[in-house]
Amino acid sequence: MSATAQTIEKLISQEYKQGFVTDLETDTIPPGLSEDVIRIISAKKDEPDWMLQWRLEAYRHWLTMTDPRWAYVDYARIDYQSISYYSAPKQKEGPKSLDEVDPKVLETYNKLGIPIYEQEFLAGVAVDAVFDSVSVATTFKDKLKEAGVIFCSMSEAIREHPELVKQYLGSVVPTGDNFFAALNAAVFSDGSFVFIPKGVRCPMELSTYFRINAANTGQFERTLIIAEEGSHVSYLEGCTAPMRDENQLHAAVVELVALDNAQIKYSTVQNWYPGDEEGKGGIYNFVTKRGECRGVNSKISWTQVETGSAITWKYPSCVLKGDNSIGEFYSVALTNHRQQADTGTKMIHIGKNTRSTIISKGISAGKAQNSYRGLVKVLKSAENARNHTQCDSLLIGDRCGAHTFPYIEVKQPSAVVEHEATTSKISEDQLFFCQQRGLSAEDAVSMIVNGFCKEVFKELPMEFAVEAQALLGISLEGSVG
């Protein structure tokens, strides 16, 4: 067993490879939050008045709220006045093409392996790169335009497609939905906007890459994806941040709308800086993600690989309104050192014959706390609703914790709801079996953990599987030893 223990030690001490800082001139507003700050943000983004009013309304509501304390995470109160709510790489005008983007920013993305240059690209993924508070580049715009797909930054969408934004923004996650969603609505700086028109199958994977760079800033992005009747889109999201001693706040909101027969697949590989071994620094990842299957036969599928962040507080949810609609949630959440994750999903069954699947794999190592928290709610109208939930936890080391908090509320007798959960450590038998056949302890553990997560990884799009596996190499194997 000492071999395994050593491997654990070795792997746990793996460092965070995306932790570098890009030194560049930024346009950052001083820390603090007030109506004036919101006016400044809105003015910087050249927003119409209705947008400003919307933000202010959210802010006023936020002032009446207190931050949620029910999650199984522990952190000092956040001083919202000490955070800067806007930071952007300095440039004279908005970049017309990639050539105008600050080379240092591009270098950063290259270092991270994010292909902003279209020509370097083989698989064909359109990328929207968000650097601190603003979107710096969106690739493949023209090709997408041909297909009728709108893929741009949120600020651009507010300028170019106000009618769509007005119609859908906040329709899934209202401004007052929760503390962090209200904060986000008040100060969100950018994000991605995707609109897939009727009957269009998006010709390529869409992707947003979020990067926090500036110190003492919060990142608040807002993503809105609308899939019209019969359309189809797959969207990927990735995130990293530099290593810093202080905690940084990331409070994002993602809204998905699927109309009749539309399908949205949303994948996340979240690798924000998790803090050091002692739990110093790291990102507080407080995210509200919700999709609404508004139309019949629509489908929303969330896949997430959560390896980073000091604290993760995130519940990608599906509101299954349309008859026969489908919601899916596949999650791997890994916590190591002193990371804390409280994540899960909500499946709200409203329409008839709605189906949902939840597969959640939690891996907890070091002194980490990993919780699954989920709600499956079947309303009276949801005849023949069906849910299957499986959440498994793997514990590595005797000082970590894994918790399961499922809520199941059923008001419809024809519904069938199943929930299963198990918690265990890697069995000595399995390890022995592998080692006895010549695998090293490290490979054996890695193989077992890979197998443990396989159900979720197979849901990731090809383009992301590579990154997820690389992450596994760094964080998963690392922690599991």
Add this chain to the structure above:
Amino acid sequence: MSATSYIERYQSIANELPGYNLPWLNAVRQLASGSFEATGFPSPREEEWKYTNVTALEKKLFAPSSISTPSTIDKEWLETHVLADTWTLVMVDGYFDSKLSDLVGLTDKVIATGIAEALQSHPDRVKALLGTTLEKESHGFLAFNTAYFSDGAFIEIPANVKLQKPLQILHISTRNEALANTRSLVGLGRNAEAKLIETFIGLPNISYLTAAVTEIHLAENAVLDHYKLQVETDKAYHFGGVYVKQDKTSHFYQHNLSFGGLLARNEIHAELATAAECEMNGLFLAKNRQHVDNHTLIHHVEPHGISRETYRGVLADRARGVFQGRIVVHPQAQKTSAEMNNRNLLLSEDAEIDAKPQLEILADDVKCSHGVAVGQLAAESIFYLVSRGVDRETAKNMLTFAFANEMVEKIGLDSLRNKVQDHLLNIFPQTGIRRDWL
């Protein structure tokens, strides 16, 4: 806050509460009373009471009965609820009634009496047990109970004593709009063995509140089979909590059968020391507008503990059922094995089930699992029976009975099992079933 009206009522009868002349007990009651005054009865804002709203209690204002005005109870009616071949302790409206109780032939070594009496005869024994299992607990009902319990059972079985017959505590409510607030203490010494049944009943058609808290302490190697049969009237409010502290290698087998009450909350909590074993079986049936909430909590604080939990619920009409099960494995509790399983049957459009099975695990070398299922009777099974000439209604009743009966069959006590099966057959009538098949 209308909790104050309860407090006022109790203050007026403070001198009737048992042990009012004992300073240590008064201090405990004072503390609890202060805490109840501050919080009142639990509110749905509290996570553990999320699905159960007891504000009706504050509106209704049940009055505590007084010992000075005893009720007369029809012996024949009483007999139907007394299990054959048991020793019985009878509580009427929250007071121990020695005349109705039957402890003939019980060995002298065992103390089995009312807590008020025990406070006179063995105050130090009561002091040693009172509140010891409630260290990790806190909510309005417990504070209310500690502050104002009027009586209850006190049972102490010394080391190495194995009871020859089961003990039954029969809680009877006889008055409309009244409340019975009892605290029972049960202590088993090393290697002691016993079977204990707590039955809750009320005179037909009356509305009342039962607040019963049972604290159980099991010393090393002790074995207790505990059955709770809750068949209150359909207008009754019931809060019943059983809190158990298990020393090492002790065994606790619990059966929670909850059929009655307009609003019932059953709490069964256990704390397990090294290699202790705990089994919790539950069956809850609710119909009309009944609301039944089962709250279980198992703390594994030391290694090698084993817990098995199986709950089944059947909800009909507009009934609402709740299952909240929580297992906490503390950091030292390596090699714990814990299983929780909850299955629920919804029989009507308006019935509702809310389940919240939780695992909190802070040790790594453990095997823990839980499962929950909500569903309906399988169409294939109904078809099978119908195709063999059984009418649809009976077919459904048979299948529902079978679903519930699997839990009933775990009851190791013939007299109780038969009683419960009779009860089930009344609710799910079916022709052609022969009693002796069961």
